[in-house]
Amino acid sequence: MDLLFARWRPWICLIAATLGGALVPLSMAPYSLWPAGIIGLFFIAIALRNSTPKRALFLAFAAGLALFGVGVSWVHVAIAQFGNSSQSIALTLTALFITGLAAVFAAPFYLYGRYLSRSLFGQTLGFAALWVAGEWLRSWLFTGFPWLYVGYGQINTPLSNFAPIFGIFGVSLATCLIAASILWLREHYRTHTSHGAPALALGGIILLYGAGLALAQVSWTQAKPHKISIGLMQPNIPQEHKWEPSYYSQTLDTFSELSEPLWELDWVIWPEAAIPYPYHQAAPLLDQIDQYSKTLGTVFITGIIYDDYEAYKYYNAIIARGAGSGEYFKQRLVPFGEYVPFEEQLRGIIAFFNLPTSIIHIGPFNKAGLNANGVLIAAAICYEIVYPDLIAEISRDKDVILTISNDAWFGYSNGPLQHFEMARMRAIETGRYVIRATNNGVSGFISPKGDVIKHGGRFTREAIVGEVQRMKGTTPFMVWQSWPMALTCFFIIFCCVVHQRYNKFDE
Structure with missing residues (x-):
């Protein structure tokens, strides 16, 4: 049985990574199946365990193809309908776009295979931090494409209340840590070792959700009179x-x-x-x-x-x-x-x-x-609303x-609905009303808590x-923006790299 599993393991890991990548966008608009994001992260994390650098890169690339293939294939509509392109050219350009995004997504996971994949801390905490570091990288590399951040899938859960302090990357990290805690529990019961007691993993999940619920009661900004x-x-x-x-x-x-x-x-x-x-x-x-x-x-x-x-x-x-x-x-x-x-x-x-x-x-x-x-x-005009640091900077001394x-x-694709959801997250991060006027939808009014009025x-x-x-008032995120979260992720990665040097375990 062990020999049979070993033979099929590469294919099982490939399926798990691809399925995980496809699940993550389902947590976002228009589906809003928030558990899908956590489950998808769990599948990707479990597929990458004990990977060599090349294998981690390959599996992450497969996950990236599924992530962006499901999540942003709507760009085909613009190319085919309004780009005066034939279907073959439109499909080719869409495939190249998704492939490029998947390559950028996968690149950091080469480091995962080299420095993190063979210790439990690296497979859990290191994986979570590396995922968010990759999201931060995509916010500015080649002018940035800050789309499909896993934290957006939690906009209707208590985890979104981390956004006024740590921004979307803080919400993403909390989401990844929950998936990592589930992996930690799985490893404990699979190996019957003392690696990460269940109380620690369960306590981490409860703490994250509990902190999110507590932060919901905090108002970082206050409304001025007159509507x-x-x-x-x-x-x-x-x-x-x-x-x-x-x-x-x-x-x-x-x-x-x-x-x-x-x-x-x-x-x-x-x-x-x-x-x-x-x-x-x-x-x-x-x-x-x-x-x-x-x-x-x-x-x-x-x-x-x-x-x-x-x-x-x-x-x-x-x-x-x-x-x-x-x-x-x-x-x-x-x-x-x-x-x-x-x-x-x-x-x-x-x-x-x-x-x-x-x-x-x-x-x-x-x-x-x-x-x-x-x-x-x-x-902010159109695409600009998806840049968290830009909006935090320009809204610091503004009223709305x-x-x-x-x-x-x-067209009728998911793109505009994802766009509107990201505008909701900017409202939460800044504690400001967001007014959105569009040619064909979705136009509307969003409260400082991210609720659609x-x-x-x-x-x-x-x-x-x-x-x-x-x-009036300023959220912490408006002051320090994404740098604290980026530095925190790099610090976690560094600690996990050091830990793996002295504490490895194999399947």
Whole structure:
């Protein structure tokens, strides 16, 4: 029996790693099966035990393919439907994207096989710390793709209450430690050794959930008096018509119709690149809206493409007019969607590298942000809301967070729902209301605790009206951001490496 198991063990480990990778995204939107994330981590951890460096790298790569294959294969929609690409090219580019992400995900696990895989501490604590260190790496490497962090799957559990202190990586680490504790229990009962008493593992799980429940009672920020009434325009402009000159008047008519009954609210907000003209071409329209808003005391906020004639550049921007003022220019651009990496080499090869919006530049940073009749707004455009440290930094001295987006690129896929879930986590991390205005959904209002106050539908033409409050105070995460968690993970890894040198055990 032992010989038979040894023969089949590589395949069992491969299946476990792949299944584990596929389970992790099921803990996130739209499925929200939070136990799936913990079970998936457990399967991956158990598959990697006692692995050589090459074997750990291979198994982690298989897990990464499943993780991103299930979790972000929706990029195919944008490439196939709006990238003017054939199905074969779209599938090839999607496969290359997923493979690249899986390679970045797997790379740290080579170190796991070399320094951590043969001690129980390395297989549990070391695995948890290395997983989170890998998530942190993906937040900035090659400009970053901070998606599918395992902590997002716990947004509806007590573990999310670690976010105001340690951010999403703290929630991820807590999730990984629970999976590690389950592995520790399994090893104790499998080997009947004294490695990690059950009381320690169970105590760790109880402590993490107990601390999360206790932190739920803590309010790191406080609401200021006076509620702000806001109308969000969700026009549902078809992406294929958005930049067609013949459709411009219809677009503006839609906004006018949706906005008409709402101008007496405090704020009226249009989504990303709502106005289908560059800023200077739209000046007459903006002046008209500006004057009308001022007479009513209303703040008008919209996304627009800002054309800088002197620098020959275009910026993705948010502007405030009427009773508001200020501009914000996007700082984190979407590769291929807003700019083309290695542009000189790639432009013209296939139509996907020539998208009409892939001419955007990073704009000048305006620390002041937007001022809405005295309310200071931390603005984020689309993709930027998924960067935890960026949002923590720009919202530190602001009252609310506003993010505008256009997720029509991704159709009815899971991408927009994951995007909205990540906006919820930014609200928890910062203790701020988050207002999200999109072209086609999901638009809505999120409380400082991450609860969805009100939201619209998907691919619906509607105005969503809600209220938010200014928040004062600062969460710990806004002060120190992700560095403490990153350093903690590296310290745990170091301790586990030292421990393995003197305490190894084999199956």
